[in-house]
Amino acid sequence: MKQSPSRREFLTLGAGAALYSLAGCAATGAGKRSAVQGRVRHVGVGAGGMGAADLKALAAHPEVDIVGLADVDRGRLDAALKLYPGARGYSDWREMFRELDGGFDSVSVSTPDHMHAPISQAAMARSKHIYCQKPLTRTVAEARGLRQAAERAGVVTQMGIQNHSASPYQSALKLFSQGHTGPIHEVHVWTDRPAGWWPQGVERPEGSDPIPADLDWDLWLGVAPERPYLKGQYHPFAWRGWLDFGTGAQGDMACHLMDPAIWFLELGSPSSLRSDGPRPGSDTYPDWSRVHYEFPANRHTTRGPLQLTWHDGGRQAPRQLLDDLGAGEVAKNACLFVGTEGALLANPYGPPKLFPEERFAEVAIPQVAGANHWFQFIDACLGKASCSASFEYAAQLTEVALLGNVALSFPHETLRWDARGLRFPSHPEAEALLHPSYRPGWELG
16 A cells, blocks of 8 residues: 655656656656557546546547546446446445556546546556546646646646537637737736635535445545545545545646637746635635736736736726726636737637727738547547647646636735745745645555
């Protein structure tokens, strides 16, 4: 039985090597894996909710066979097996990996956030191609570790940010590249989550409920600390706001909404960040947050550091700024680039807009056809394409998003960030929040 490494071991081994040790796998390079020959044999971990959506999208590819499904909820698993009668069903994904090892090529990971890294890492250790839902991991060190593991394994990887490939962002990218806004000096990103979606800013309820006969609660907890089952509090959807399982509003939506900023502006890692919102509670993320990032200037920005601000809980860019741009009512989930000549609003659910509108009234909004994000992954497994959100990019995007969650615990303090060293020189006490804590004795591999 393998226990989680200490923080010292993480820093000594490096996050990637530590993740390999957690699953009992040697951290050795496997080289570039050759493309799948013939049909792609796919297994899914997580068969309900987003897992069901991912399986449906992947199975629609004409060269895919669903051969295995794992879900800790027997009701969800049985429903999925009716849709994919050629698949074998399992409660425990580890058992599926062992029994089907030579009989599958790729894996989709559509579980609560706390299990993304262990499952993805174990699959890559078996040289399987990975489609993992966003955010890539629950912690920054896990994201760094998965990126390193993917490089070693040489497998095809894709994070489930389908908006990255869809038409609205592709059109926004083309519009941005036309240079209408001038150099960018400020970015605001906002979401309406979590209000009305899942609970945050609450304390852990007392008591317990009987565990349903069709739910393996211990497997659902996985690497997380033990706690009593409570009906409707965690499984199947309300887990997102809990520190042990999810990543809150920023973890849920920043990989969608910060994506254009990190992507279009080629931002890399921030130099510092600061939270102006409330601290997390003992068990959940706060019900709203605002996190300010500074990024080094580059060819897309003005000379000073780029200011990027994340807003959630229904908060948006400052009303005065929106009024100055003549923006009026804006989408509830969006990314706003503010430049020297104007502003661009990228919205994953609609066409991009330029502000002030009267200044850009004659500019035609590009119509760019999007790509099928799931088919792109399968085509890459077959050697016919490349993935637009591979772990090389997805891990960096996830790191930036999850750094905001670390900042929440140090409100109104500027945290300087050393990305290469995976540390906060100004706040070493914050570094413990970068690393995962796995349940002692819970075997991952």
